[in-house]
Amino acid sequence: MYEVDMRAPGSERIIGDNPPLDVIKEGIIFGEGPVWDKRRKSFFFVDIIGDTIWKWQPGVGAEVVLKPSAHANGMTLDHEGRLVVAGWGGRTVFRFEKDGSLKTLAARYEGRKLNSPNDIVVHSSGSIYFTDPPGGLFNVGHTGDDLQRYLEIQGVYRLSPDGSEMTLVTADFVYPNGLCFSPDEKLLYINCSRERLIRVYDVQPDGSVKNGRVFFQYSGPERGNPDGMKCDVEGNVYCTGPGGIWVHDPSGKVLARLRIPHHPTNFAFGDDDWRSLYVTQLGWVMRTRLNIPGVASW
Amino acid sequence: MSTTFERVAGPYKGITGGLAWNGKEMLFSAVQEERILRFHPASGTVDNFRRWTGRTNGIAMAADGSVFGAQEGGRHVIHFMRDGSTAPTCDLIDGKHHNQPTDLIVDTKGRVWFTDPYNPTPPYGPPVFPFLDHASVLRLERDERRAWKLRRVTFDTRAPRALLLSADEKTLYVADGEPAKEGPRELRAYPIEADGSVGRHAVLHAFSPGQRGIEGLCLDSGGNIVACGGWKRAGAEPFLYVFAPFGAVLESHVPPADLPMRCAFGGPDLSELYFTTGAGELYRARIGRKGYQRSA
Numbered sequence: 001m002y003e004v005d006m007r008a009p010g011s012e013r014i015i016g017d018n019p020p021l022d023v024i025k026e027g028i029i030f031g032e033g034p035v036w037d038k039r040r041k042s043f044f045f046v047d048i049i050g051d052t053i054w055k056w057q058p059g060v061g062a063e064v065v066l067k068p069s070a071h072a073n074g075m076t077l078d079h080e081g082r083l084v085v086a087g088w089g090g091r092t093v094f095r096f097e098k099d100g101s102l103k104t105l106a107a108r109y110e111g112r113k114l115n116s117p118n119d120i121v122v123h124s125s126g127s128i129y130f131t132d133p134p135g136g137l138f139n140v141g142h143t144g145d146d147l148q149r150y151l152e153i154q155g156v157y158r159l160s161p162d163g164s165e166m167t168l169v170t171a172d173f174v175y176p177n178g179l180c181f182s183p184d185e186k187l188l189y190i191n192c193s194r195e196r197l198i199r200v201y202d203v204q205p206d207g208s209v210k211n212g213r214v215f216f217q218y219s220g221p222e223r224g225n226p227d228g229m230k231c232d233v234e235g236n237v238y239c240t241g242p243g244g245i246w247v248h249d250p251s252g253k254v255l256a257r258l259r260i261p262h263h264p265t266n267f268a269f270g271d272d273d274w275r276s277l278y279v280t281q282l283g284w285v286m287r288t289r290l291n292i293p294g295v296a297s298w
Numbered sequence: 299m300s301t302t303f304e305r306v307a308g309p310y311k312g313i314t315g316g317l318a319w320n321g322k323e324m325l326f327s328a329v330q331e332e333r334i335l336r337f338h339p340a341s342g343t344v345d346n347f348r349r350w351t352g353r354t355n356g357i358a359m360a361a362d363g364s365v366f367g368a369q370e371g372g373r374h375v376i377h378f379m380r381d382g383s384t385a386p387t388c389d390l391i392d393g394k395h396h397n398q399p400t401d402l403i404v405d406t407k408g409r410v411w412f413t414d415p416y417n418p419t420p421p422y423g424p425p426v427f428p429f430l431d432h433a434s435v436l437r438l439e440r441d442e443r444r445a446w447k448l449r450r451v452t453f454d455t456r457a458p459r460a461l462l463l464s465a466d467e468k469t470l471y472v473a474d475g476e477p478a479k480e481g482p483r484e485l486r487a488y489p490i491e492a493d494g495s496v497g498r499h500a501v502l503h504a505f506s507p508g509q510r511g512i513e514g515l516c517l518d519s520g521g522n523i524v525a526c527g528g529w530k531r532a533g534a535e536p537f538l539y540v541f542a543p544f545g546a547v548l549e550s551h552v553p554p555a556d557l558p559m560r561c562a563f564g565g566p567d568l569s570e571l572y573f574t575t576g577a578g579e580l581y582r583a584r585i586g587r588k589g590y591q592r593s594a
Binding site: 029030049134135137138139140141142143144145146147148149263265282 | 348349350352369371372373374376378382383384385386389395421422423424426427
């Protein structure tokens, strides 16, 4: 159990009092990259510092998928159910092929090595969007074999469905981190860990974005910054922030804050009803339950 | 010969720190700007040697022209390669992340000695790894497969800030002591044993309570120790000292800038002494001495 505070009227519809909190995995160092795989009924996550990609199945437990993982970070699934990974310390975006091999999808922009891809999401078109802050070049225990930054920007990029084209989506961010689409995919939310804010953009038919505006600005002395971020089916936006996971309605208004203990880094909706919230943390992966489902991963 | 001082670059944001002469230019760290700058004496201009250095402070040239850096923000010693990339070294000692390295030197065997104190500015990333229960001089050396490994050198330091090797590499000089805390601030000399460990230190110079002590060290051509440090606080003065190897003060200068940080010889025949400052400047002095050229 944990506390839910900052409640707005009606928030009980999303989460009740005394929600459950189950430990899925302990003994990891830096949990991240959570994604639920509906095909394999499995939950995937990473330990960035432990340099491992993990798979966990209810009733079975956790097994290592990839180690070392070049300090992999955010993960999602594409339309074929392939795991797509923001490669962070290894500075690439890569995909697990059906035969088990790894295919690099992106490593450079305009001829220069990426900073350190952090989080990633797949659009219904098949395009892959990912953020590229520089933290994987200097965070203690996260770094790979080249620590030099080459790009002037901290970009958000889009890979075309066939992987042939990589375009810059926005360079508005000091430290772009989590990103997710609204349920209808008309909006793209991107957060900034350094400025502690979420911006929202209108997604255009060609996959580009326009009309960026601040959706929410976090503040306060509590520990925690915008990092992992997802939407539920009603368009509410969940984002790690000071003191826990914040829930906003589509206008940005705060509905509740899940004061999950320790240090949540990211989370993913999962299980058959998409009403479980798997939360990665420093040290643990935990799971809680919500009353409405999240946007399903592919 | 009269001593002259001139400010040749800066101020930059925050402090300037470590320096390294590459034979033609003086490299120096603008720590908070996360840059290593390059001062060209012929033109008096400054350009970037590296950007995005992760608060690298101390820098030292390796034999092949690459540069090692003490990256305070990332808690490791990094290696700026000649092709523009930056390689990691080893940042674990006995399985634990060391502290925040700040000064370093490369010896003729290619080993990298560095001071690893605590730092008031936290490192990058969520605070996962506690700091070591000691602040020591550590040394990077290659194993038989050329992989870096770390070895602890001092076991009695509290806040090692600057270090230096004698010309014969048989003595390790360490400036130890934290100015913000109680306790001694000393210039120490450790004999280096054949197995690479160090013996009991001698105190070459002890600073009074309230004094800042030494922040930077370099060697002159006669094997004397040039030290910069001090501050104007409490009526004291910033200083440039020259110590004989046994600790006698051969001469002292009061530089025109407060909070001298690090120092290195450069220029024609290494006849110019450069130093950085707490206000983010680069100064050049002529004190009638030349630097020692370590043949790596």
